[in-house]
Amino acid sequence: xxALLTFALRRQISxxxxxxxxxxxxxxxxxxxxxxxxTNVVSWNTFIAxxxxxxxxxxxxxxxxQMPHRDVISxxxxxxx
Numbered sequence: 890x891x892a893l894l895t896f897a898l899r900r901q902i903s904x905x906x907x908x909x910x911x912x913x914x915x916x917x918x919x920x921x922x923x924x925x926x927x928t929n930v931v932s933w934n935t936f937i938a939x940x941x942x943x944x945x946x947x948x949x950x951x952x953x954x955q956m957p958h959r960d961v962i963s964x965x966x967x968x969x970x
Contacts, residue, residue: 897926898926898927898929898932901920901924901926901927901932902927902931902932902935904920905917905920905921905927905932905935905936906935906939908920909935909936909939909940909942909943910939912943914940914943914945914948917936917939921936928957930956930958930959930960930962930963933952933956933963934960934962934963934966936952937949937952937953937963937966937967938966940952941966941970946970949967949970950967953967
């Protein structure tokens with residue numbers, strides 16, 4: 890079961906990253922909101938970094954403020970913008 894969860898999580902993070910990379914934030918938000926697997930810090934950091942990459946500063950700040958748990962990467966992403 891853990892391997893399936895890990896696979897599903899990796900697949901969803903990859904899809905999230907693809908949406909962000911194509912500046913399709915509407916679909917990224919939809920996936921993020923609908924997926925119970927995307928509640929980990931890696932998913933949040935991926936979304937925040939992608940928002941900054943495409944100059945969506947307010948959305949990145951909003952996500953950071955909503956994060957339930959932050960790590961060093963979260964803070965570094967915010968500081969390096």
